[in-house]
């Protein structure tokens with residue numbers, strides 16, 4: 340995996356050297372309301388990270404994750420992940436969070452766009468999905484801004500803090516991403 344750069348953010352791949360940086364973010368306040376983040380000790384988390392795939396390329400599967408750094412001096416503002424199941428290796432699912440101070444600045448949308456591009460280009464995926472609980476309005480706006488479309492409600496589609504909850508499935512297909520990308524390149528070359 341490689342470090343990705345967007346206008347204001349460095350997306351640094353998570354490996355055993357920075358696993359603890361991510362572990363600390365995962366334990367920051369207000370991240371668990373709308374998503375399931377298992378509580379594990381730092382050493383166990385490092386062990387899990389060590390077992391993850393090292394390269395995102397066509398047909399690779401597993402969990403790919405980046406910590407997000409921004410500002411001067413740079414601080415860790417959140418994380419973003421892409422999970423590819425080996426039973427459907429052309430489809431990925433993203434997840435993301437920002438620490439409280441970093442919200443409301445467009446960082447999540449910027450990071451998500453960078454990871455979608457990476458998923459389609461390096462991972463050669465056909466589709467990227469995301470699931471949110473319906474009341475997560477901030478996350479829904481992030482998905483709308485980055486070209487996702489709402490697909491359907493998955494009843495009991497996730498477990499959050501020990502309870503089964505319904506989630507909305509969103510997705511962006513390669514063809515839609517490709518068209519938006521070509522339109523944006525045409526706009527920037529004509530302007």
Ligand SMILES: CC(C)(COP(=O)(O)OP(=O)(O)OC[C@H]1O[C@@H](n2cnc3c(N)ncnc32)[C@H](O)[C@@H]1OP(=O)(O)O)[C@@H](O)C(=O)NCCC(=O)NCCS
Nearest residue numbers: 373374435436437442443444445446447448471477478480
């Ligand atoms: C979901 C979450 C990442 C969204 O964060 P966010 O800060 O709202 O999203 P962005 O970083 O894209 O910022 C967008 C907001 O910044 C504003 N903004 C300010 N400056 C901006 C800029 N330069 N560019 C773009 N947006 C900007 C936008 O207007 C937008 O506000 P709005 O949604 O009220 O219109 C955040 O709420 C979070 O971490 N929640 C807890 C964990 C969670 O729910 N994760 C998702 C599970 S599915």
